[in-house]
Amino acid sequence: MRVLAVIGALALIVAIALAGFFFGGYYSVAATAEEPEFISSLLVRTRMASVAHHATDKPPANFNDPANVQAGARNFKQLGCFNCHGAPGVEWAKFSEGMKPDPPDLKDIVGGRTPEQLFWVVKNGINMTGMPSFAKAGASDENLWKVVAFLKKLPTVSEADFKSWTEPASAPTP
Ligand code: HEC
Incomplete structure (x- = not known):
């Protein structure tokens, strides 16, 4: 007793x-405070496990179409992802250096994520980090799947590709 x-x-x-x-x-x-290493690795493990558990939506049939990938590049630009994550030939906004956790360079991580996992993150965001929920911000599933199609191709997208896909074709000279 x-x-x-x-x-x-x-x-x-x-x-x-x-x-x-x-x-x-x-x-x-x-955002400048350092937490013990075991806390940050605990948070990363929790995020990876949570995303893997929740990511069940399947990509649409036309997922890998080049037109889809290119439309995804345009969505990536319009939705402002490049401010935090950069893009081929596009500088990250300076403020992204002050974020904690810092937004990853997406071309380095997309190989290790399934389309389902990328879609879930972009749709729902990551709580208590700067990663927004783009569904809550008004983007449709269809447009977010296009973003994911672009993300999966990101490691092979050149600066010239990104530029030509996202900039309106110059008006033909009269
Ligand atoms: C305001 C800044 C900001 C914007 C805008 C933003 N992100 Fe993020 N994003 C983050 C941060 C910060 C993280 C890291 C979260 C973490 O470490 O848990 C992140 C994480 C991610 C991840 C998960 C990476 C992983 O390791 O699994 C993906 C995928 C992603 N973002 C894609 C996007 C896409 C696509 C867009 C645009 C539609 C976007 N982000 C817009 C800040 C941002």
Whole structure:
């Protein structure tokens, strides 16, 4: 009985100390604050597992069509993804350097993600990071699948490709 009482008292003291630490304002929410390595790897594992578990929607039949990939490049530009993630020949917005977690260079990670996983992330966003839900921002599933088709091809998209796919063809000279 005494042992249980001591454990209970200790648990109470720890709870009060934690509440004091967090609600007293001592924890720093600064984007410049470093967290212990085990916390960041825990968060990454949680994200990977969560996305893998939830990503069940299947790509449409025309997923790999070149027209789809090119339309995806235009959507990628219009939706503003390049501000945080860059694009072939397009600079990242300076503010992306101040984000934590920092937005990844997508061409380096898309090989290790399925289309289903990429779609889920772009549609739903990632809570407590700067990654927005583009469904909530008004984009349709159809347009987001096009973005994903473009993402899967990203490692092989040249600067010239991206430019020609996203810039309106110059008006023919009269
Ligand atoms: C305001 C900045 C911002 C914008 C705009 C943004 N993202 Fe992100 N994105 C992030 C951040 C930050 C992360 C990293 C989240 C993390 O580490 O958990 C991320 C993560 C991702 C990931 C997951 C990467 C992985 O490792 O699995 C994908 C895919 C992605 N973004 C695609 C996009 C696409 C496509 C768009 C445009 C439709 C977009 N993002 C727009 C900030 C942004």
